[in-house]
Amino acid sequence: MRLLFLGDVMGRAGREAVVDRLPSLIETYGFDFVVINGENASHGRGITEAHFELLREAGADVVTLGDHAFDQREIMTAIERHQTLVRPINLVPGAPGRGATLVTGRNGHQVLVINALGRVFMPPMDDPFRAVDKAIADCPLGQQADAIVVDFHAEATSEMQAMGQYLDGRVSLVVGTHTHIPTSDHRILKGGTALMSDAGMCGDYDSVIGMDSEEPLSRFLTGLASARFTPAEGEATLCGVAIETNPRSGLCEKVMPIRIGGTLSQSLPDFR
């Protein structure tokens, strides 16, 4: 099956890029399943239910989140209604929503999507390694799940690589989000799992990780806040990764970076 993952949708620019481009991408390349990280969809901070639904209508089968999961507080209750909206699995027990979800794609595939938060250079959190391990044990690849996608929302490349090595052979894709910068280390590990340290964002790269440059730069130069951060409004680059999995094993056979539009070098999938 063919699966598309898109990184952190950043404000209006990111949402518009998804709405404009995703439907034709799905059709052109025959994606069976689409996962989008939506943690910055609404003004760069969290996601409203309306924006979640917008991403779903544009073609997302599942929307994942991150450290900004509940910045828009309405989502703390709305998330209970949506099986296809996933927050980090390693929040405290009893947190709203779910950290993993098994969803049937448009062509009948069962895909397990897990969202987890890293802990290096990030706030205290439950152990992501054990949490993901348990979710996979409950729904193994090649059995209940035709594919497993782990969106590991992490800052440190060391933790990211360790998660990839840990899950190698047990999931289809481990993809990082959170840094908003796409990496070019996409590859298939020895056990058959695709790994890419960061998918990048769907946002305007003429910015400081999606925010209009003026205020972040001013803070770095002066140490003082002058104003709020606001998402940059130029044309977004749609960033992510496409994979093709083996129909029986669910492991990965192809992995390709996606960068469409905006100011980054372009990269389209090639499933030949």
Next chain:
Amino acid sequence: MRLLFLGDVMGRAGREAVVDRLPSLIETYGFDFVVINGENASHGRGITEAHFELLREAGADVVTLGDHAFDQREIMTAIERHQTLVRPINLVPGAPGRGATLVTGRNGHQVLVINALGRVFMPPMDDPFRAVDKAIADCPLGQQADAIVVDFHAEATSEMQAMGQYLDGRVSLVVGTHTHIPTSDHRILKGGTALMSDAGMCGDYDSVIGMDSEEPLSRFLTGLASARFTPAEGEATLCGVAIETNPRSGLCEKVMPIRIGGTLSQSLPDFR
């Protein structure tokens, strides 16, 4: 002029890849100047004088460092003898060595190379923005310097992007090192400066950022150290970035990622 930058050389695997491949790379593509980050060249921790000289003989015009600059303590005295070895510019006043160096390349170009450390998620350090600003003011692009390369050794993508925006139009290239994972956000900013968040490492990617996976993974899973980290010994990917600058302005006209050998997708320069 054509300039090549290679990211953190990681242990023996990284050194061998540089020695094996760099001379023919320089010849094939006609690089006028080569900068290599060597902070992990010796067993993954710092660089000995012998390994510095090895990189120089392989073709490096300048070797830069990072947070591991002085892990091999012999280099604290050796660095005073080598104009072509640069440590971070924002160490305390009086630290051994220099943070910027103006070097004449093989074809007569004057290139200013600056190394600086980021401060987000890193130990306390002097302000890198002011330090780099001053070094540039002392040796402006298009005047004393035919090209200026800033190796910004930083963890956080926000600080990296801010440095790029800050220096846009004033240097040829701002390239990140330290995360050991290459990014695919290489681009030329509006003012003519090339920016790439991380060059990646010259090391074995079947690893946790260059270290044999077993110990780092064990530490993430148990929270306890069992052994020392040791560099992974498989074939390295040579990672970096190539640029072509305008002979008069010194600004960037082309920027291309480099990934050669090892387990990452391959990317060669294309100067047509």
Next chain:
Amino acid sequence: MRLLFLGDVMGRAGREAVVDRLPSLIETYGFDFVVINGENASHGRGITEAHFELLREAGADVVTLGDHAFDQREIMTAIERHQTLVRPINLVPGAPGRGATLVTGRNGHQVLVINALGRVFMPPMDDPFRAVDKAIADCPLGQQADAIVVDFHAEATSEMQAMGQYLDGRVSLVVGTHTHIPTSDHRILKGGTALMSDAGMCGDYDSVIGMDSEEPLSRFLTGLASARFTPAEGEATLCGVAIETNPRSGLCEKVMPIRIGGTLSQSLPDFR
């Protein structure tokens, strides 16, 4: 001379304790000079000009600040008008206000007050050791200054102790602020400088460091924010330290912790 230092004034409870108790304290014990840290005076976040003036009228000769210096944005301009309001000395050059001030006390003593920010577990900042060193060199103890007080606003006890050792023999008092918990390590170092790792706050201790316990505790338990922090409103303990200095050398001869009112054990100065 006799000098009183009071730690971070926390919201209304802290302000009221200062207003109620400070005038009689000054009279009873004959303090020649009073310094108060005011970084949390206004709703726990920064200080307004009105609250600065309130502390001054209550008897503060100088008000110091910290990482919350400019949370009340009006103070960024107001600070320029007030020689007796001091923000951290190791902000970037050009930041509003001053980091050190030489003020004449009610009995004619010249007192140099310096405010500095630590860097361990705190945001990037200029080097506090060099900054304080320079301020002292410009106005040495026993020459221009009859006493020198350094309010080192720091998180880590290691950095605090190192600052004390560094300044020993060159200032009258190094006192920490920021953790809001008073320490009992007040002592006179070998060179004659008094050191106390943290003065504590002037605030309600039936709280989480001055904030009403409910929200902070909820955040620790759930990892999620539910509401804003609000200062606790119970009776404050006035926390700080009193010293007596040698009239010629300016070094310290007595150091005594102060804890008055509220729920902490009580400690009054004793100058016999």
Next chain:
Amino acid sequence: MRLLFLGDVMGRAGREAVVDRLPSLIETYGFDFVVINGENASHGRGITEAHFELLREAGADVVTLGDHAFDQREIMTAIERHQTLVRPINLVPGAPGRGATLVTGRNGHQVLVINALGRVFMPPMDDPFRAVDKAIADCPLGQQADAIVVDFHAEATSEMQAMGQYLDGRVSLVVGTHTHIPTSDHRILKGGTALMSDAGMCGDYDSVIGMDSEEPLSRFLTGLASARFTPAEGEATLCGVAIETNPRSGLCEKVMPIRIGGTLSQSLPDFR
């Protein structure tokens, strides 16, 4: 019952102070139970089995640890043999040793001792709040346990205060360790639990938190390591806290700081 807690024993100076003074302290004040934090007992880094036994022979009923628990690697196996040696409870499942222990004191009291690590400004760790909560639920105060002591080894005062508020009414004492600086916020909370943010260390205070000042100060001034840290060897101050509990409820009726010997102000228990 009367209970004594002593903070982090720091190297030889700390061990000697314990050996010299603890036996007579126990006899003079009739302590029924003694807990000592031993995480720095051996050269400042962890504890050997021999030093654990030394502290036991000097009068410790239970020895607790911290982030340095396993710095002396022999203790990873030795800990399994000792019911009276407790490492942090919120390590990963399967870590060597135990995080809580119920021990019978010399006068027949059953005391539950729990050691936990904070997470603010510290490495990733399991949730200490849930871990301690579970240990208490398994052995409630006033039922199986005559007293419950929680050694919360934490950096941030906010997390410390929150733990105290969280456990108020359910344990006898929440005492902090790790910063090596004693606090003077010892008090009995509304529910009857004694709280003290840090017990301080048993070590030489003419130092940087127990280490000879030269190297730590040099690192703060230069940013560079020159040598290893070595424990300061001057006379130690024995730092800790003494409590008296209600025989039926197990809650706290008196709480008094202990500082004996060395360079800090002296404080002895007073059980009248």
